[in-house]
């Protein structure tokens with residue numbers, strides 16, 4: 001069975017990708033910044049088949065040589081590692097743009113050097129939506145790109161980083177005859193395999209404590225009753241595997257299962273878990289939003305109910321002592 005390299009293997013989304021790859025019989029080269037860090041990466045070693053099939057490599061995205069070592073012998077790469085900050089950072093160029101863009105360039109060059117055949121790059125819905133000139137009534141699909149100039153002028157550094165690195169990866173693939181597919185997940189919720197909590201699960205967890213912290217990620221009007229597009233982490237991992245395995249997968253994919261207003265999300269949570277305290281203040285916003293993930297579905301993708309995602313999320317928060 002072939003070997004697939006997963007960058008940032010210990011992270012929230014990546015851990016599920018590693019789990020699914022191992023379950024399907026692949027050998028996995030996972031890159032992590034410190035393989036000895038049990039708190040961050042110990043869960044990977046406990047995955048089924050990890051002992052025989054998972055090899056962790058110490059690699060930083062800014063260290064090209066370490067990536068070449070990890071990718072040596074691999075047929076494919078799923079590139080996931082990127083800084084996902086919870087809120088504003090002191091130096092966004094150094095802390096977000098540089099690692100995301102240079103990191104993706106290094107991954108692409110390492111793929112050429114090690115003769116990798118296919119790369120799936122994880123981008124984001126934020127590489128799509130930060131574009132105020134997109135016509136209000138037009139459906140949001142893979143043709144929409146965040147406007148990088150607008151992002152940089154408006155402190156949307158994560159959105160800019162994702163859009164620039166995704167576009168460059170696609171162009172690199174065309175120029176160098178390397179098969180590159182990009183997947184843009186929306187807000188990822190669902191159970192965690194790792195014990196350290198990621199940014200989007202902080203947002204979900206805070207809702208059970210009466211706090212709306214959607215402003216930790218770069219959505220416009222994050223404190224208002226905006227639409228929030230959601231995908232389950234397991235469905236996201238499946239989408240990445242489909243993008244990797246399907247020979248017909250091509251270009252860019254928007255990956256989002258459910259879109260609902262923040263107030264509606266809180267109402268749903270209240271009906272499922274009535275004993276928590278929820279935020280109440282979501283100023284109304286006249287907003288129209290229409291997403292389509294038809295391209296992803298046409299690749300064979302399907303997804304679970306939002307209720308299941310939320311119930312399983314709460315179970316993992318409780319298991320990890322994050323919620324009583």
Ligand SMILES: NC(=O)c1ccc[n+]([C@@H]2O[C@H](COP(=O)([O-])OP(=O)(O)OC[C@H]3O[C@@H](n4cnc5c(N)ncnc54)[C@H](OP(=O)(O)O)[C@@H]3O)[C@@H](O)[C@H]2O)c1
Pocket residue numbers: 008009010011012013014032033034040059060061062080081082083084099103122123124125162184185186187188189198199200
């Ligand atoms: N969660 C979401 O809602 C969501 C939505 C859309 C797209 N995405 C994308 O999905 C991917 C994973 O996000 P996540 O939510 O799973 O976040 P996460 O748990 O924070 O994972 C990010 C991973 O990237 C690694 N990383 C960051 N900078 C690195 C560097 N310079 N060198 C090596 N590794 C580095 C982190 O390693 P350390 O632990 O060592 O920092 C971590 O393993 C990202 O590309 C993100 O943009 C996430």
